Amino acid sequence: MEAYAVTPIFGLILLLAMIGGARWLLMLTAAMIPFGMMAVITLPSVGGLSLLAVNLSAAALVGWGCLALIGWVMAARPIRIEPATIALLCFAGYAIFSATVLVRLFAGESMVFALARGATGVRVSTFFAWGKVWLGPSNANISQTFYVLLACGFFVAAVHVLTRHGAGFGARCMALAAWLNLVLGIMDLAALDTLLSFIRTANYSLLNEATVKGIPRIVGGFSEPSGFASASAMFFGFFASAFLHSRRRGDAVLALGSGTMTVLALSSSGFIALAVVGVALAPRLLRLRARLRRPEIIVIAVIGGILTGVIAALLLFTSAPDMVASVIDDLIFSKTESSSGMERTAWAMGGLEALRDTWGLGAGTGSLRSNGMIFVLLGSVGIIGTGAFLAFLFLAFGGRARGANAAQLSNARMGGLAVLSTMMLSATVPDPGAPLMLLAAIAVASRRREPARAPEAASGARDYAGHIAGEI
Template sequence: MQLTIIGAVQVLIGLILFLAGSVEAMFAFLLVATLFGGSAAIVLGSLGTGSSIPPLHFALLFMVLRLLVPGSGQLAATGRAVQANAWLAIFVLYGVLMAYVGPRLFGGRFEFTPLRPTGPTGYTSHISYLLATRPFAPSAQNFTASVYLVGTLVAATAAHVACKAPSGRVTLVRTMAVVGMIHALFGFLSVVGKGTPIDDALGFFRNGSYAQLNQQVDGIVRMSGISTEPSSYAGYGSIWFVFLAECWLRRIEPYLTGLAALVLGTALLASTSTTAYIALGAYGLLVATRSLIIPGAMPADRGLWLAVLGLTGVIAGSLFLLWQPSVADRLMAFGQHLLMDKMSSDSGIQRKFWAMQGLHAFVGTYGIGVGPGSFRSSSLVTAVLGCVGVVGSLALCFHVMIAFKPLRWSTYIPMADVGLATAGACAWALFMAVVIGAITAPSCDPGCDFALLSGAALALRGRSARFHGQSTRVPSRFDPLPLTALPAE
């Protein structure tokens, strides 16, 4: 086990916050750590698989100490947070159980592509390498996958406790606005600094034991920031872009969140990632549908700003293409490669095969599941079905529904209560996390970004309802909306 420089810095900051910081300050430390998804705080050699502990999970250790140390005053709040996340706890506990039982119960009955694939040796053809499998048996990945699942539950619990604290909501909004802009900056630097000392500086943060991919297509450098690949960069950015955009729509710190959403959205548009374009398209469709169906879902001034922004983008793009007409053909070819040819490419064939493994495991185990870490997938949906079966799938669905609250007025309408408004922003961002996971996730772990957002959503809605006496009635779409104030829930 080796502590990296990033981990050493975290130890210093974590100990200071543990001894003298508040829960909100430790929560901010945790949120900043989400930025370093391609980094390693500790490299684990004992497992023999090149595993590592990411900065986010290392920061969770200090958060747990801050919440559970005797005299912290947070034990009761932690208990309530676990209770609020009860369905997620069931999902995680069943997953941890199956990570041990599944490979021993069903070992030898399947052949799967492992979660951490082996190198390209001993294959008779290219297609045999793409679709390579090995006999199903217990592995170190079952252990590491279960540890990540526990980290997801801890992240949701920590977010719930922190957002119940007096300044937890403000910490969430302001910290992620700053982190979002830094993420965008790293992305732009990874493109303009390619092959320069800037690239080496960014490479310092890519010290995780993951496949570090620097992709180029037709000479165009794809944006990856300090993430492992463009897809990971876009996935993380898309989730928090939706959170920041929703905060701006709901007038939560509008100048800060609006600027952050604009910068991060621009980076996603320039990222050349299919994940980013699918996420932005899906979010745009959701916002448009919500605005057309539900009166008051899109404030008039926000709609005007979006129209002006869209028109400005169209004009600027048209002028650029008139100045450089040859770029249009290049962009068309590039777009076709990313959006049209991808499913028939080697990557597309491989990802479809990985996704089908989950369905095969679900049917072959009669809905029990083979356990987290048993195979590599390319979709959260099929990974959950194959790894944790009916029990885990239902538990995760219930948690998503309770956190998202599709029958709450505050999910769709900007609210006067900032707690409810921020909870609504969290709800749409965690929904985007599920959408992105459904097309990219290699395992059944929904991830700590999802957990932080769901824990925050549950906390902020509960807090607002308790302290402000907000009604939970869902008004009819024909109810008159107040003209001088935003509606109460």
């Protein structure tokens, strides 16, 4: 086991959060989302597996949730299960089945792109080094199934926390994470790599020196631009929607800053996520115009005039138009012609081939590397698992909410739309991840109407169990 300088600091913070209760664990997990490359412990005996801070925080919250569940049972309280939870449990159950049974049932029947980078296998193209191996059980089946179960447990625990403390508490957790993401992005922009190395501890390939047409790409607390762009686009969608509802300056700053960081990451998935969210928010922007007061219209006109002048100057007196056109062409229009684009296309097709070779059942969670969430799900958990996950998304983000919760539901949908847009383009494993699960929990909690309950007094085994249940 390998520890780092950040390990004892994070351990102390985690301990304090556990003492504070489930809401502090949820806030800590949200705060760790921008630290996508911060490993607390690395296990060389398990192929150098890095245990990320966000996953350990989520695991602590799940453990607390298990104690709460025991408390509810001991207190003989009714347990309410959301329809979205049932769909997610079905997805997790099939993920376990596929990783333990299907991978052995179809072993040797299909060739797949393995998750392990060391498994080069049989070369299938001269444009990239990744090769195919025969389908069979591996350690990746265990690790990826664990991540799926962790995401499922985190969602359930987060729903209970937000049901008690309100969906607005989830928005505060998102705000904390968004501010941290901005700080890390600014630090990377300022080339403070020495400081950032303190939290970039995972044994991933660090791509902070990557450029596009000589323009450096920002990665923040992540290992590569696409991860930072995905997180930044999520915060942009959430807080752009929040600003249109509240018109608070803090929401506007977070939305503008997160959108800027998404652009500076120079990731094709980030640009597409911004475009998707922009199109989704366009009707609300048009409706907002009718509700603006005169001072607000003047401020917007002044800012718009300044931006228009700056853009016009750049277009007329610099080579910016050619540079921007070249960057967009490389990142989006010519992406499939690059070695990376061809490699990811081959991964996506490999997922469909695995679906075909397994008769639509899937090759097993962690059995293959594909590209794009749909192709990953179809190749790994087949039609049944994919259907369960899509049902979860519909049940979690669908429906209506009333009053202030309607805004929270809308914000969660915009953030979820951004995350799903990037996952549909760049996901390689079936792990839903903490960001999407947190947004889904906010959406579910915003539709609940039951009032929050105060924790019961702890006296005796029964009252103690009720107290633990009340905490979460």
